[in-house]
Structure formats: structure tokens, C-alpha cells
Amino acid sequence: MNKNSILGIACLASALTVMGQANLYAQSKDADLKNWPKGASPKEVGTKIAYHFNETPHTNFNRPGPPKVITYPETCTWYGALTFAKENKDNKLVKKLQERFEPLFGVEAKMIPIPDHVDYSVFGSVPLELYMQTKEKKYLDLGLSIADKQWGPPEGPRVVKESQGYYDQGYTWQTRLWIDDMFMITALQAQAYRATGDQKYIDRAAKEMVLYLDQLQKPNGLFYHAPDVPYYWARGDGWMAVGMAELLRSLPKTNPNHARIMKGYKDMMASLLKYQAEDGMWRQLIDKPESWPETSATGMFTFAMITGVKNGWLDKELYGKAARKGWLKLITYINENNDITEVCEGTNKKNDLQYYLDRKRNIGDLHGQAPILWCATALLR
Template sequence: MNSNYPSGVTLNEQTIEGYATENYHSRSVMPRIALVCTNASVKPNADLFTEALKTLTAYVNEIAYIATNVDIPDHISYPPKGGFFFDTECQESRYLWRWITMAAPDLVIEIKSGLQNTVEISGLESKIDFTKIGTPLEKPGSLIQSLASGDGQTPGKIPGMTITSSISDIKDSLTKIVEHILDKGIERSLAGQELAKRAERSPLEVACILGNTYGFKLDEPINYIQGVAISGRLRLKKLDSSYKDPSANISDLVSFLKTEDGYEGNDGAGPNIAGMCWADELGQDTGDDSWNDLLVKAANTYEKVPRGRSPNPCHPDFGCEDMFYIATMLGRAFNFTGDTEYIESYVNFLLETKTQQPNGLFWHCRSTPYFWGRGNGFAALAFAEGLEYLPEHHPERDKLIEMHEKHMNAMRSHQLPNGMWTQLLDFPGTYQELSATCMTGYALAKGIRKGWLPKTLLESVHLAWEGCSKRISNKADLVDVCTGTGFQAKKSDYLYRAAEYGYDDRGGSMAIWFATEMELLNRHLNTK
């Protein structure tokens, strides 16, 4: 059976249709094919795609496939150079490229309508059996030839072919190719091999890769996007005795915050304050209570206000980011001091946001009614961090757990079959975003391990981990982390936020937290 698996969003903000077999994103060993039609607006091509999809569906128990019908002008060249996912000429080509490369099929079949039936192959020339089916493709800059070359942003080479055919002949042409694959077999693409290797790594292995790259700087004004990775390095040391103790290096890195001049200007807003989320862990590891004093000093930046008001420096509209900042810092301050005023402050904030909607998801803030992926990641983190420090007997604990579980179940219903969550959760086709998936995965892993989330969510967290691990290379390069994003005026503004590829502090921070928490969950489950 086919399920909806959109390949992107058009420049006029329409979801691009796409499909996947239920087994495509499993670890089955059957051949994987991507079927692509790139001239959707031309009726013969639309009909051709429909007929081709019917043909593949007949083999649903023997092959796995994804398929999409997208409208991209013939003059567009590949691989795309930047512009993910906001290129004003052809953002569709960016979506298509990422959709294919991160699905890493064994073969891409591009179909085009034409009176003369031809098959042109690329990346298959050394395969004698395939040279009997088609002739070499000689179109530099074409989708198929670029995928086969391994150029651009891709985990590896993916062979392919372009079939030009009439509607009446496409069934025979495609059947011949599928039967050939089933008879002779087809090797896993190099891209597929690379992603499979990434998925086989343990969370601890991935955490070590991240811990050797992220968490080594804290630029001023300090920010959580680097502070979380510093915390991640400290957590990693507790899990892996072979990882070099980072406490001395980190102490030197952040020592400027111990002076009044160094601290000044680094507590102006929530992101800055949360940039010190490592302070209690560093104090514990070094035995230096001055780091705990720094934590309390930062936490005391939040003003004390009556319930229902947003305390400075939180935004008055109760943004999802502030949910994370305040719960993370005040929860730690309570844990160190035992002062319940810290608890009441962040608990009241979480209960009074009034941004969780009946569907369980959170708006970005009260005046921004959009279900931003990372915004919901922030909300997930807020409850995970807040519940970590909230006493079992607290009268509002059950209410917070109820809100959190409702949110996590809503997130599960919006999760893609490959484990990822998207830039806009309720807009099918928006890009698959790494930081939102890491943040949600972290909250799921911690909640299941600690017992406030049900084990029925285990499948969701394992899917999230596999999706994220495939987007983290052995060099700690990352795939598609939404750039910094404040409250946006229009849904379109979220659609066109740039996706970072390669090194990214924000993504690296959330990834190392997820990796270390996933390692803890696996150890917890293995001791049961």
C-alpha cells in the first residue's frame, strides 16, 4: 500500500504530491526505487506518472519505492547550489534533491512523455545487464546524471535512468526494468550504504562524534545554541570513560562569566540565560560551587510575578522558546537551592502559556498561530526539563504530565515514516528539520526512561533516532537545521527560513543532548 510522502512545497505554497510504500523506510533488504516525473503541469506527463505508479504498485511486495510528480522547468540544473528551501527561481528542485538523496534509493527512474521510447542510464554503465536495457545518458547538469556523480549535498552516489515513453508503452517499459532488477538484483547505492552505516551507529558513538566537534566555544553574548553542547560534553563523559574529561577545558572556556565585567551583557534575555545550562553539571564535576552560584545568579534574572503574567525577560506572549529557557534554568536552581519559588515560577509559566491547541500542538506564541517544528521542540524540552526537577508530590505535576503526553501523542501523529518532523507540522511537504526532531526525541527518550511518558511512544522515539542519525555524518556535519527564527508574521515566513547544512551549533547542541539521552534510554531498557 502507498502512503502519502510529499516531496516538497511549490513556489506558490502548494504541497507536492508524493508517495511511499509502507516498507520503504524499514530495514528490509528489498530493492528501493524512486520514481520521479518532473513535468507535472504537462497533462501527458501527469497521466504517464499515474500509469507508472500503477505499474510499480503491482510489485509492492517485491520492491520498495517512493514516487513524486513535480513541476520543474527543463532548464534547471543540478545539483542545486544553495537556496534550501527558499530559492526564488525553483525551490522545487531543492526539495526534490533532498527528498531523493536522504531517501537514498538504489535506483532513480525519471519518466518523461514522448513518442519515441528510449532509456538512458547513468551510474549503471559498468553493469553489463543494464547496458542491454539503455544507452549512456549524456546530459551534464541533469537530475539523473548529477545524482549518479555524487556531486553536491548528498550522502553518496545514486544511479538512475531517464525513460522517455508514451502512456501506452510505459507499463511495458517499467515492467521490463523491474523484472530485470528482481531477476538480476541491484546493488545498494553508495548513498544507501552510507545512510545504513550511519543508522548502525550506537547513540554513544554518535554522541562521541558530536562531542569532538561541538561544545568548544561560547561566543558573546552567550546563547543556548552553544551552551547546550557544553552540557552535552559533560553528560558524554559520564557515559563514556574513554572520552577525555572536558571539565578543565570547559572551566577555562567559560571562566570569564565569573567576573562582573565578563558576566555583564550575558543575561539580557532567555537565550543568554539558558546559555549557562551547564553550570550545575560543571559544578558537580569540578566540586567548584562557584559554578552553582553562577547558575543561581542567572536564574534570579527572572522576575517574580503573579500567576498569569509572563516574567521578564520572557516575552509577554509566552513563546515556546521561553518555556524551555525558564524551565531549564529555574528547575536547576531549585535542584541546587531547594527554594520552591523557582518551581512555582516555571510551573506557572508552563500552565499559563495558553498556546497548546485542542490538537495537542503548540503555537509559536499567543499571537503567532503557527505550528513551527522547532517551536514544538522547545515546548517538548520545557516539559522534559521541568518534570526532571519537579517533586513527585507537587500538586500541578499530574496536570503538566497530562499536557506533555497530549503534546507527544500529537507529535507522533505528525511524524513522517522516516522518523522526522517538519518545519511546519501541519503543512505537508515542508522540509524535514533536524533540531525539532532531536528536541522532540530527547523529550520522548527522557520521559519514557523516567516513567512520565508511556512505553507506547517507544516506536516513535526509535524512529526519531534513526531519522536523526542518518542526518549526522561521521564528521559531525548536519542536514537541514532551521536557521534562527523569531516570531514570524506569516506562515510563508516559516516556509522560507533557510535550512543549514554542515556545521551548525544549534543543531549540534540538540543532537548531542538527544544522543546522550537515547544512550541512557537504551541502557535503561536493556536492564529491564
């Protein structure tokens, strides 16, 4: 082989190395969860959504008139705004969100939900977050009273006979095996654990999660909206995705249920990866291409993947790319009033495909505002 041939081979090898490095950089850029185009950073987006929430009156599931009590979508958004404020080091926002709460100790006391149902009990996650950020004991007392009641003796008109049987086995008497519960229950109990360090709270949440996984998760990793409704309704699955990610974020690896929950979480994430649209969105019915792109579920699934990547549970390249695409597309649905569009209205179960395809698409519904704040928080962690 002559000198020129050797030189040519060396140049080709060098070029291929550079190309390989460039491709690797391109892949990493696609999966980058730190650097964002102008206007798309979690700080910018989260600030707009959080301050907008704080200026919004108590809302009644996007229906006219004020609610009788704080609804769970407001609770979820309030919690998201507080966690965002913490990660963004925005003390002004924390103060404003605290001021929003103060009337509940006085003139608005009747708006604190009676915690006789998972949708009402999740409210306790907000005072517990306020306690962790302000160290004011009144918030801890209120939050723990709700968390403890969730595992206390069954009470109230919402208790059903089946729940008593679960309570006798060490589960909450609010057990009903609806997939929504795995955010509502675990968020409250995980918050109580974070606020106190008392392991009983996180152990409760983990045991409850395993019950739901064993009873409800399908072989493909997803969840029907209900056992008698064979549809993968996206927001319903979103509650499971966020619930597992939030729980695993604080669950000690020594917990006997840790491996089972991690498996359930990873199985779900792998399945969701297959159904993400090329533009980054997920659809109202996850596996139905004829259904419409829906923002609340996209936010929830994106949060779950961000959390997995940041904690090293998921492949950084594969899921980082999915999470980045999800976030960048999701925020394009925010309008000039800082309201997210294309949010599925609250949905009762029904064994009817057309029922799900025809659900109303809301604007500014807090079901959709909350996941944006969760994502912004997770990206800043």
C-alpha cells in the same frame, strides 16, 4: 477426533505461539532504546558531537564573526555536552568543557550575557551543571545569581509593561508568552533546584509552565509559533517539548502543578506521534506535508519521547518505536565534519506560510547540534 488430528492441532497451536513470540520480539526490537547498529549508539554519536563542539569557537547564530556574548544555542549545546559527558562517564570531556569556561572568569568576562532576557538567562544552566559535576563553588555562585535575578525585581531595557503585571502575580518579570521561553526559563530554574535542592526553584518553573500551557497550548496539544501566527513551527514546539520533559524529570509528584504539566506533555506527545513521517523525521511545519524534514525539531521531539519512555510516562512500545526511528534517521543527517545538516535558521514570527517554507537550511547550526547531545544523554540515562 483421531490422534493425528489432535497432534496436528497441537503443532499448529505451538507454531502460532512461536509466531506470536517472534512478533512480540520484533515489536520490542523496533522499540529498543539500548541496542544500536555499529556507529549509531549514543556513546559513539554523542562523543563525536561533544568533542566537535568543544573545538568550535564561540559562534554567532551561524553568522560570520564572533558574538559579543555567549548565545543561547551555544549554551544549549554546552549544557548537552556536559550532561552527555556525565552519563558517558567521560571525565576527560568534562575537564575540556570546564577549561572552555575558565576564560569567562577572566579575559572573556564580558561574554557572560547580562541576564535581562530569557535567551540570556538560560546561560546560568551551564555553570550550575559544572558545579554539580565539579563541586566548585564559583560555578554555583554564578549560576544562582542568574537564577535568582530571573525572579528578582524587574530591571534592564528589555522589561515591558506586560511583564510587570506577571511579576506582580509571582511569575518571572521575563515572561513574554513565547513558546521558546519554556525551555529557557524552566531549564535554568530546574538546574538551580538540582544544584541546591531548594524547592522554590522548581516551584517557580512549574507555575510558569502552567501559565504558558493555559495560555498557548491548542486543543490538539501543539502550539502556534505565536498567538497571531497560526503555524506549528517545529523548533518552536520543540522548545515546549524539551522544556516539559526536562521539568518533569525533576518535578516532585507532590507539586500541585505536576498533573497539569503531565497532561500538557502527554497531549503534545500524542499529537506529535501522528505527524512523525514514516522515516522518523518531523517537518519544518509539523502539520504541513509540503514542508521539509527538519533536524533540530526532530532531535527535540525525539529527546522528549526518549525521556518519557525512560521515566515510564509514555507507552514503551508505541513511543519507544517512534523515538528509535527518530534517532536512527536524525543521525544520518550528520556529515563528515560531525555537523548536522538541514537545520532551520533562527526564525522570527511572521503570519506568512511561505516565509516558513522558505527558511534557510543551515549546516552545523548549534540549534541542531544541541538536541543530538540531549538525545544521546537521555538514551544513556
